[in-house]
Amino acid sequence: MLTIKNLRASVEGKEILKGINLEIKPGEIHAIMGPNGAGKSTLGNVLSGREGYEIEEGEVTFLGEDLLDLSPEDRARKGLFLSFQYPVEIPGVPMVNFLKTSVNEHRKFKGLEPLTAGEFLKLMREKKDMLHLDSQLTNRSVNEGFSGGEKKKNEIFQMAMLEPKLAILDETDSGLDIDALRVVAEGVNALKSPEHSTIVITHYQRLLDYIVPDFVHVLYNGQIVKSAGKELALELEEKGYDWIKKELV
Amino acid sequence: MTQTRINKKAVSEKYSELYKEKRSLLDEGSSPLLNRMRDVSMKRFEQVGVPGFKNEDYKYTNLERVFGKEYRHVLAYETVDVDLNEVFQCDVPQLDTYTVLLINGWYYARNLQLEGLPEGVVAGSLKQISNEQPELLENYLNRQAALSNDPLVALNTAFAKDGFFLYVPEGVKLEKPIQVINLTRGQEATFSTQRNLIITGAKTEAKVIFCDHTLSSIDCLGNNVTEVFVGDGAVVDVYTIQNQNNKSNSVNSSFFKVGEKSNLLSGVACLHGGLIRNNLVVSLDGEHSEAGVFGMSFTDKRQHVDNFTNILHNKANCLSNQLYKNVLDEDSVGAFTGRIHVARDAQKTNAFQRNNNVLLTDTAKMNTKPQLIIDADDVKCSHGATVGQIDLDALFYMRARGINENDARMMLMNAFAHEVVQEIRVEALRDRIDELVEKRLKGELAKCHSCDIN
Structure with missing residues (x-):
């Protein structure tokens, strides 16, 4: 599904990603952990196509295509989804319009007819029920005045609506209470299937109690320094990142 | 510098000469109420002349260029060779209004009869009504405009012969809005002088929508004045939609005198037009009144839109809320000057002002200037202005969701x-404006071409 080979990227001349290699197969859940400043969010941003990052070297293939060549909107339409660490407030753009445009753009890309208003509302209701979301969420402007937890739940709701092939959750668990954490987990687990993959970028092991990863990678100083099964997350929780740092020296 | 001064003088002198030459034509057919103000107003105009850059109030808008052109002045009613009721069809079917047409500043002679206006309401031609029922106007006409120091308001008063007139007697509520469609049409460059007067009595409700359109692609200039009197306890809305071609230029001076416990809403949407200057004065002259003053503009090419507001809190316990937003593309220029004057002892005043602007190119330009003069000590006033670009984080967020x-x-x-837009209190108009704004932004509005926003 996704192959990253020797990816090097910098921001304003400062190299952040220093040769990332990662292979994600359909149906897998990967956790990327690491201390602050390791480059976790940069990886998410580079993959989703945010401007301001210089790709120095390497290649990324997504579903057989050169991902780095695509515009952010085409990456999304092909099935890449980034759950933002800091979802953006967009006053004046109603959630419903935003989501309807988004869903229909995805359908158009696949050569499907756009959903009618009725079909769209039905789909929205289904997904909201599935995640046990407050119906008020969609009556407001995109993320405007949402609490931290509501914003993250909204990301997961959008993910559920768009059913991406590959979802990247960038620190979706940070600052969440148990209730919101459960929504996130339900969203990811509902999407779990042999065709869908997920990358969970996280700082803590907490979320991984709910979403069980197939692989855990430790990103440190712009490189993946350790990869193992889910037990690695528990070990990190116990020993902290210093253990990895020491091991490297 | 000398050169400019000579030009400026020449520009103003043109109007003095025209006035002298047409003096008797101006009086002809006009009510003495209009005629008696002409000479003194012309003198006031001549003292300052057409304002140039040195005039602090017109610092951001050079009017000498548009006032300096040669125009045909429409100083008598001209018969129209087509039926304007057919030529101009308002394309807002949901908008159920009493509709009147004005052509080059004059009340159209073949306006359809307004059916179903409540008893006592007088709506029609200022010229006709000031002749036939002068008692309706005499305590109002020029009572606000005469207090203005603006030479162009004085110029309007000197030349004004017709315009739209509305009188709503005490206690009457107009169920439907009145839509005044100002059309410009002609073969050659045209100058129009329109004078509107709206009088609403105590406890009335009225909504007036002015729509400015052009039917011909000619250079034109309008120097218009509108005086609105909002009675005690009245609720009055005045909306203006400016959608002219980019060869039309206008200076629109509006005055609102608001009584006590009243509620005024003024909204201006500028979609197209060459050079537009909107002057707006609101005098809160009774306690416990509210004024909402809103405006927006979308400009591109070399368009120029300047909004100049002056909110006078003359009495205590009033609220004013101003919000102006502009989207500027290409080489367009915008200006906003918002003055709030809280008079001595106008305590418990709440006066808010905000001006937000988005520049889409490096060459678009916005000037914004708040001016607060506060002579009372127990007031709440705020002002804020922003000039920025489109929110790139929001843009990326949307793109990351597949939206192009x-x-x-x-x-x-x-x-x-x-x-x-959401401040508009006429639902059908609100929807229509939303639609127009979208079309405008997509460059699909009629009478404009190649206004691609990329």
């Missing part, structure tokens, strides 16, 4: 404008 960049920009700009 153009559509995302459009949605963001619509959202930006919507904050103003």
